[in-house]
Amino acid sequence: xxxxxxxxxxxxxxxxxxxxxxxxxxxxxxxxxxxxxxxxxxxxxxxxxxxxxxxxxxxxxxxxxxxxxxxxxxxxxxxxxxxxxxxxxxxxxxxxxxxxxxxxxxxxxxxxxxxxxxxxxxxxxxxxxxxxxxxxxxxxxxxxxxxxxxxxxxxxxxxxxxxxxxxxxxxxxxxxxxxxxxxxxxxxxxxxxxxxxxxxxxxxxxxxx
Numbered sequence: 001x002x003x004x005x006x007x008x009x010x011x012x013x014x015x016x017x018x019x020x021x022x023x024x025x026x027x028x029x030x031x032x033x034x035x036x037x038x039x040x041x042x043x044x045x046x047x048x049x050x051x052x053x054x055x056x057x058x059x060x061x062x063x064x065x066x067x068x069x070x071x072x073x074x075x076x077x078x079x080x081x082x083x084x085x086x087x088x089x090x091x092x093x094x095x096x097x098x099x100x101x102x103x104x105x106x107x108x109x110x111x112x113x114x115x116x117x118x119x120x121x122x123x124x125x126x127x128x129x130x131x132x133x134x135x136x137x138x139x140x141x142x143x144x145x146x147x148x149x150x151x152x153x154x155x156x157x158x159x160x161x162x163x164x165x166x167x168x169x170x171x172x173x174x175x176x177x178x179x180x181x182x183x184x185x186x187x188x189x190x191x192x193x194x195x196x197x198x199x200x201x202x203x204x205x206x207x208x209x
Contacts, residue, residue, distance in 0.1 A: 011040040012200070013185040015178045017048045018100040018119075021075045021090060022194040024127045026182035027120065028084075029197060037204035039186070043116050044108075045101045045166075046173045048181055055174060062094070078194070087130035095126065095134035102162035103139050103153060105169045110156075117146045 012034040016023030027043075034041045052058050062068045072090045079086060100122045107115035121142045125131040132138050136157060144150040156162040173183075177190060184191040184200055187208055191200045203209075 009039055010187050011042045012204075013042050013044065013176075015044050015046050015173055015181065015183040015185075017046055017181040018097045018104075018122060018126060018133060019094040020048060020181035021086070021127065023181035024123045025075070025078060025082075025084070026194050026197065027123055030182075030184070033197065033201055034204070037201075039204065043104075043119060044169060044173055045097075045104045045119065046178055046181065046183075047097060047101060047166075047170050049097075050170055051174060051179045056179060062090075085128070087128045088126070095132060097134070098163075098166070099136045099139040099157070100126075100133050101169075102157060102166045103143055105165035106153065106156045106162040107143070107148065108169075109165055110152075111148060114143075114146055114148055118143045118148060121146055 012030065014026070014030045016027060018024075031041050048060070053060060058064070061071055075090060078084075100119075103122070104115055104119050107118055122133055122139060125138070125142055126133045131142075133142075136154075140150050140154055140157075143153055153162075176185060178185075180192050182192075182194055184196070186200065186203060189203065189208065191197075191203075
């Protein structure tokens with residue numbers, strides 16, 4: 001579909017957790033992939049701690065025997081292949097993603113044009129620079145760097161408004177069957193995992209099957 005333009009086709013829905021390395025790696029590609037086939041993207045942050053640990057009743061992947069070490073190797077291999085260097089170790093304890101998730105969902109509701117740029121800034125700060133995105137001040141600073149009203153955002157956190165929006169967003173993602181990061185839905189069809197982006201591209205190119 002060379003030369004196609006963004007159309008009124010269904011967008012590619014992209015779900016991610018800020019502390020998921022594979023979610024971050026997918027975030028670097030998903031917009032370009034969708035645009036290549038005339039699609040827009042909608043980004044939604046979710047919480048693996050809810051979908052995996054509470055709803056599915058599983059251990060966090062990094063703590064899962066056999067699978068945890070493999071997933072670290074898989075992420076490292078992908079980074080070598082694509083020339084990406086993480087600023088933190090995959091064996092480091094993950095940050096608390098609540099400040100980032102609450103910020104993203106509040107912006108999606110109240111300042112949507114800045115939601116995605118802020119998400120990208122937070123993801124880059126965490127994965128490429130090793131910054132402490134579990135600290136609210138760090139997230140507020142990153143958002144302010146993208147033109148967000150820092151005081152208004154801080155008030156949204158203090159009042160619980162940002163928390164309520166994150167909770168609603170997570171519940172909505174679960175209702176759609178989203179359980180991991182990255183997770184994509186296009187034309188009602190779900191695709192889970194970074195390696196499914198090739199299959200996702202086939203779907204976009206061929207118009208489904």
